[in-house]
Amino acid sequence: MPVKTATSGAFLLKTALPILTAASLAVAFATAFAVWSASETDRIAIARQERLVHVIVDQLRSGIAHDQESVTVWDDSVEAVEAQNLEWIDVNLGSWMQTYFGHDGAFVLTADRVPLYAYLDGAVQAPQSFHALQRIVGRLLDDLQKRLAAGDQTGVTDKVLSIGSTDIAVVNGHPSIVSVKPIVSDSGEIEQEPGQEALHVAVRYLDSDFLDQLERDYLIENLGFAWALPKTDHQSSVKIPDGSGKTIGYFTWTPYQPGSTVLKRVAPVMISFLVASLLLISILLAALRRRSIKLQASQAEIQHLATHDQLTGLPNRRTFERSLDEGLQRIRAEGGALGVFYLDLDRFKEVNDTLGHPAGDELLREFARRLVDLTGPQAVVARLGGDEFTIFVPDVASRDDLERLAEDLIEMARQPFSIAGSQAFVGVSVGIAIAPEHGLDRVNLTRRADVAMYHAKHSGRSSHCLYSEEMDSLIEARRELENDLREALDRGGQLHLHYQPLYSAASSELTGVEALVRWKHPSRGWISPVVFVAIAEEVGLIHRLGEWVLTEACLATKAWPVETVAVNVSALELSKAGYAMRVANTLMRTGANPRHLELEVTESTFTAKDGECQRNIQALRELGVRFAIDDFGTGFSSLSRLQQLDVDRIKIDRSFVQGFGKDGSDEAIVRAIIDLAKASGLRTTAEGVETELQNERLRSIGCDELQGFLLHKPVPPEEIERLWMEKRPLKTAAQSRENG
Ligand code: C2E
Ligand code: CA
Ligand code: CA
Numbered sequence: 001m002p003v004k005t006a007t008s009g010a011f012l013l014k015t016a017l018p019i020l021t022a023a024s025l026a027v028a029f030a031t032a033f034a035v036w037s038a039s040e041t042d043r044i045a046i047a048r049q050e051r052l053v054h055v056i057v058d059q060l061r062s063g064i065a066h067d068q069e070s071v072t073v074w075d076d077s078v079e080a081v082e083a084q085n086l087e088w089i090d091v092n093l094g095s096w097m098q099t100y101f102g103h104d105g106a107f108v109l110t111a112d113r114v115p116l117y118a119y120l121d122g123a124v125q126a127p128q129s130f131h132a133l134q135r136i137v138g139r140l141l142d143d144l145q146k147r148l149a150a151g152d153q154t155g156v157t158d159k160v161l162s163i164g165s166t167d168i169a170v171v172n173g174h175p176s177i178v179s180v181k182p183i184v185s186d187s188g189e190i191e192q193e194p195g196q197e198a199l200h201v202a203v204r205y206l207d208s209d210f211l212d213q214l215e216r217d218y219l220i221e222n223l224g225f226a227w228a229l230p231k232t233d234h235q236s237s238v239k240i241p242d243g244s245g246k247t248i249g250y251f252t253w254t255p256y257q258p259g260s261t262v263l264k265r266v267a268p269v270m271i272s273f274l275v276a277s278l279l280l281i282s283i284l285l286a287a288l289r290r291r292s293i294k295l296q297a298s299q300a301e302i303q304h305l306a307t308h309d310q311l312t313g314l315p316n317r318r319t320f321e322r323s324l325d326e327g328l329q330r331i332r333a334e335g336g337a338l339g340v341f342y343l344d345l346d347r348f349k350e351v352n353d354t355l356g357h358p359a360g361d362e363l364l365r366e367f368a369r370r371l372v373d374l375t376g377p378q379a380v381v382a383r384l385g386g387d388e389f390t391i392f393v394p395d396v397a398s399r400d401d402l403e404r405l406a407e408d409l410i411e412m413a414r415q416p417f418s419i420a421g422s423q424a425f426v427g428v429s430v431g432i433a434i435a436p437e438h439g440l441d442r443v444n445l446t447r448r449a450d451v452a453m454y455h456a457k458h459s460g461r462s463s464h465c466l467y468s469e470e471m472d473s474l475i476e477a478r479r480e481l482e483n484d485l486r487e488a489l490d491r492g493g494q495l496h497l498h499y500q501p502l503y504s505a506a507s508s509e510l511t512g513v514e515a516l517v518r519w520k521h522p523s524r525g526w527i528s529p530v531v532f533v534a535i536a537e538e539v540g541l542i543h544r545l546g547e548w549v550l551t552e553a554c555l556a557t558k559a560w561p562v563e564t565v566a567v568n569v570s571a572l573e574l575s576k577a578g579y580a581m582r583v584a585n586t587l588m589r590t591g592a593n594p595r596h597l598e599l600e601v602t603e604s605t606f607t608a609k610d611g612e613c614q615r616n617i618q619a620l621r622e623l624g625v626r627f628a629i630d631d632f633g634t635g636f637s638s639l640s641r642l643q644q645l646d647v648d649r650i651k652i653d654r655s656f657v658q659g660f661g662k663d664g665s666d667e668a669i670v671r672a673i674i675d676l677a678k679a680s681g682l683r684t685t686a687e688g689v690e691t692e693l694q695n696e697r698l699r700s701i702g703c704d705e706l707q708g709f710l711l712h713k714p715v716p717p718e719e720i721e722r723l724w725m726e727k728r729p730l731k732t733a734a735q736s737r738e739n740g
Pocket of ligand 3: 651
């Protein structure tokens with residue numbers, strides 16, 4: 001969980017924030033640019049429209065003047081005005097102008113500015129009505145008549161036929177264009193004195209329906225006239241000044257704003273695009289976040305895999321070494337003491353072989369859990385591999401504490417493990433080294449704990465040892481022994497085979513012998529097989545040793561009148577491919593009878609699921625070789641398994657026999673074993689018979705054969721042969737064999 005929250009924070013800060021900031025900036029910039037270009041476009045468009053309105057007003061002024069010229073530059077007009085033919089004037093210079101050009105007013109004045117004719121708002125008016133315009137038009141008349149008198153022809157072209165004067169003014173309450181033109185001859189045949197021409201005044205209202213026409217012609221929306229500047233922002237306007245520069249009102253219209261229009265059209269598309277982009281970015285960010293969380297998780301997982309043991313989840317060797325280094329560093333700096341434990345499970349291989357590897361794994365996991373529970377949070381428990389574990393205990397107060405912990409560990413390991421539907425019994429051997437007493441170097445310290453463990457294992461399982469200097473020399477001695485054993489096998493002469501007689505419980509007759517190997521070391525004297533068989537197994541010499549023993553036994557006993565020649569075989573030999581063939585070879589080579597040979601193996605050999613072992617046993621049984629389970633009761637199998645074992649004999653371990661007369665339970669167990677064996681058709685031999693009491697009881701409860709110091713010690717072959725010479729049982733045994 002902490003991984004996830006840490007990731008969220010870091011992800012937001014390092015990835016999401018910069019991306020979202022960049023995206024937001026880009027959006028803001030794009031929006032601002034769009035708005036700016038729209039308003040800039042609008043500004044340019046409005047400026048153009050304003051110019052257009054000015055141009056329109058100018059054109060109106062010259063247009064009205066132009067309209068006038070169609071009638072004012074005309075001989076007939078000059079004559080009609082001269083003659084004061086009002087009817088003609090009305091038709092041609094008054095109502096005509098209204099119907100044809102849409103003018104709102106027309107006035108005809110003499111050169112002395114006496115009104116002859118007036119037309120306004122669609123009707124002929126009294127000529128005096130012109131006086132209302134007198135004030136407005138006066139300035140125009142002054143200007144025009146002065147120019148006429150001066151003969152000024154400025155602005156006259158083949159299109160503009162006469163000079164004139166125009167202005168914008170309020171007429172009859174309407175903003176209007178007012179234009180004055182002289183009524184002149186078009187042919188030049190009528191003589192007129194400059195300045196004395198009659199005058200025509202045209203009026204065009206600016207606020208009438210004519211604005212609608214402008215609207216249509218120039219595509220200006222809502223074009224109108226306002227006396228005051230419109231207050232709204234949505235209207236454009238231009239000032240309309242009169243000739244004296246005074247503002248008389250404003251043209252107003254709804255401006256054409258292409259930028260805003262485009263923006264309005266495009267905005268929904270843009271907004272959808274932005275929303276889609278933001279959505280996409282969010283989706284991508286979410287995906288990115290999920291990925292980065294996954295990545296961190298898998299990094300954490302890789303880290304865990306690199307530092308922990310996969311099976312048990314405990315720290316692995318590397319992690320152990322690192323924390324031990326740190327602990328040692330602390331001790332070097334601050335003083336104090338720490339302890340290192342080296343643990344190795346006892347009989348673990350048997351559990352693995354009998355119950356299978358998954359069960360073995362389960363046992364290791366359970367053992368790891370118990371270790372962690374027992375040692376507490378201070379200690380570092382690690383698995384080195386296989387069934388080897390280490391514990392590093394920081395802050396050790398006394399050596400007693402460590403030994404107490406070791407005892408607790410051993411007790412803990414002794415408790416049965418419920419796995420694969422059955423109870424497995426193992427044990428643990430514990431070696432202890434202490435820093436600084438045994439050194440401050442990690443490698444050396446761990447090695448010393450290992451050496452101590454090795455000693456614990458060899459001084460009887462389920463025990464613990466604290467490292468001492470002698471252990472190193474013992475190990476050295478063991479290494480020497482290993483070399484010496486190899487040499488003994490190479491050279492010969494040092495190994496001897498002794499035989500211990502086996503007696504029938506019923507008849508007390510000698511029925512067989514067990515071959516027991518002896519080593520006379522040139523400098524150390526007799527060495528026990530308990531010591532050197534174990535070394536041979538450990539270093540792989542057991543196969544050569546076993547072969548020597550078998551050959552020797554076959555050669556020595558082939559002429560003996562016995563039913564049984566028992567030979568001890570290590571489980572390692574039996575599980576090696578081709579073992580059965582080698583035994584068959586030896587039997588053939590020596591001429592020994594396979595039916596006399598009985599191989600003694602430990603229980604686990606029979607219960608193991610090792611296919612090679614089963615094949616060897618099968619092949620040898622087919623040859624007639626028999627099998628016995630040695631030291632029965634000390635191994636792993638339960639009594640109930642007895643019936644399933646494919647063997648001929650059971651040798652009851654001497655530890656049970658030694659309990660006879662002391663502890664009732666041992667006798668009961670032996671009785672049960674014998675009963676069960678009988679029921680399964682197996683023979684039984686009791687080992688280690690040392691007292692008469694044991695001898696008596698074993699006979700009475702129905703044991704088949706007996707073996708022990710009380711009856712006979714293991715002796716060299718010559719002594720066995722002497723037995724037959726001296727004692728009757730020899731004859732009896734020989735006879736019984738001949739009879740059988
Ligand atoms: P084991 O197979 O249980 O052999 C019997 C051991 O009990 C022998 O010890 C024998 O001397 C001892 N013994 C016999 N009677 C008594 C008695 O009344 N009391 C006591 N306390 N002990 C008695 P040994 O010869 O020292 O052999 C020890 C073990 O070494 C054997 O135990 C066997 O497991 C192994 N061994 C001996 N020879 C061979 C061999 O040729 N091959 C293999 N693989 N192992 C061997
Ligand atoms: Ca034996
Ligand atoms: Ca035995």
